Amino acid sequence: MKNKKIIIIGGGVIGLGLGWQLAKAGTSVSIYERDEAGRAASWAAAGMLAPLAEAHTEEPELLKLGCQSLARYPQWVAELEADAGMPIGYRMEGTLIVGLEPDDTHQLRHLYTSQQNLGLDVEWLTGRAARAIEPALSPRLTAAIRCESDHQVDNRLMVKALQRAYQKCGGALHENNAVEAIHIENGIATGIKTLAGEKHNGDVIVLSAGCESAQIQGLPDDLRPPVRPVKGQMLALQMEAGITVKNVIRTVRARYPTSVYLVPRTDGRLIVGATSEEMGFDTRLTAGGMFELLRGAWEAVPGVYELPLLETWTGLRPGSRDNAPILGETPVESLIYATGHYRNGILLTPITAYEIAKLILTGETSETIVRFRLERFLR
Numbered sequence: 001m002k003n004k005k006i007i008i009i010g011g012g013v014i015g016l017g018l019g020w021q022l023a024k025a026g027t028s029v030s031i032y033e034r035d036e037a038g039r040a041a042s043w044a045a046a047g048m049l050a051p052l053a054e055a056h057t058e059e060p061e062l063l064k065l066g067c068q069s070l071a072r073y074p075q076w077v078a079e080l081e082a083d084a085g086m087p088i089g090y091r092m093e094g095t096l097i098v099g100l101e102p103d104d105t106h107q108l109r110h111l112y113t114s115q116q117n118l119g120l121d122v123e124w125l126t127g128r129a130a131r132a133i134e135p136a137l138s139p140r141l142t143a144a145i146r147c148e149s150d151h152q153v154d155n156r157l158m159v160k161a162l163q164r165a166y167q168k169c170g171g172a173l174h175e176n177n178a179v180e181a182i183h184i185e186n187g188i189a190t191g192i193k194t195l196a197g198e199k200h201n202g203d204v205i206v207l208s209a210g211c212e213s214a215q216i217q218g219l220p221d222d223l224r225p226p227v228r229p230v231k232g233q234m235l236a237l238q239m240e241a242g243i244t245v246k247n248v249i250r251t252v253r254a255r256y257p258t259s260v261y262l263v264p265r266t267d268g269r270l271i272v273g274a275t276s277e278e279m280g281f282d283t284r285l286t287a288g289g290m291f292e293l294l295r296g297a298w299e300a301v302p303g304v305y306e307l308p309l310l311e312t313w314t315g316l317r318p319g320s321r322d323n324a325p326i327l328g329e330t331p332v333e334s335l336i337y338a339t340g341h342y343r344n345g346i347l348l349t350p351i352t353a354y355e356i357a358k359l360i361l362t363g364e365t366s367e368t369i370v371r372f373r374l375e376r377f378l379r
């Protein structure tokens, strides 16, 4: 496989992460990216690595995959920081999920019971105990759950590091070069055609175009990955002396439409997110979205009222039909999917990159990803 040519469509964390692993293994890799690499969902994300806080009883396989990916993060960070020669802001302080009134406490209890039933390592805290850990939290706090093993990474630094490591290892990056179609001949993917009209042959084609993965032409309709955009609005504040947090804070708000999270970065930024909206490819910020985020952040950490507002943005999560990623072989020979990572793509980058690289290099799909193939939607 080392002499073969791999083409990756889309240069987000998934395409770059996979490309880096393949280039490092000595294969010839080309990434075709419509815009600037890593500036779509991978740039917009909050960088939480939070399988425990995100645990849903109805998604046990996804939880397992998330935990497996989180377990590989220390190795991933060490390898990437060494190859790229830069830090990526990996932090291990953990997550506090907080409630602010009795209805929230009921919801927190329900979540805590589910987490315990799933055997997760979580701790119930009184409001007072949570405030002892994070003094900036509101005195109104009724209770909290501590998920110590949920971590975070600075996803924008990770994007930059991945791009650098990929290119250092010899990977070719073609930015501002959108792919229009995948060429399929007799059931085998043989290459791509760019929007500029160029044709490129490849021995393996990987589709990792995030929320636009279903828009690429040339795929039979029934084999298009069922991925749609799910809009998230975000903002960043500048932390100041006396108004700082160290842990990731997530709210549970039983009576409001939007729960929020606050993610402290090492450079002093405090990321506040996120709405979750089914608005197609609409990326406009709205007054309502910003209002919900600011209200939620202010209720949990009242001091944010004083903080300078640095930035606002939106991003589109690549959501699959069952919220889990679509990974691995497809019924078209030599066509591989690595898409649909929805709200967990930063968390799932290491496992996706390591496992899909292994599949391409050895031809074998590991137990870890076998149940995430497109096949599950075709039955």
Ligand SMILES: Cc1cc2nc3c(=O)[nH]c(=O)nc-3n(C[C@H](O)[C@H](O)[C@H](O)COP(=O)(O)OP(=O)(O)OC[C@H]3O[C@@H](n4cnc5c(N)ncnc54)[C@H](O)[C@@H]3O)c2cc1C
Residues within 6 Å of the ligand: 009, 010, 011, 012, 013, 014, 015, 032, 033, 034, 035, 036, 037, 038, 039, 040, 041, 042, 043, 044, 045, 046, 047, 048, 049, 177, 178, 179, 180, 208, 209, 210, 211, 212, 213, 216, 231, 232, 233, 234, 273, 274, 314, 315, 316, 317, 318, 338, 339, 340, 341, 342, 343, 344, 345, 346, 347, 348
């Ligand atoms: C607001 C928000 C908050 C999030 N928070 C978190 C979080 O805290 N933790 C977490 O784990 N995940 C989070 N996510 C999810 C995570 O960001 C995504 O799952 C992940 O970035 C997906 O990576 P990707 O490479 O598949 O997609 P993208 O980063 O979207 O990359 C896809 C790339 O494909 C390119 N492309 C599209 N069409 C074409 C084409 N025709 N030809 C060539 N290139 C093309 C795009 O330009 C883009 O650069 C969040 C997402 C959002 C939007």
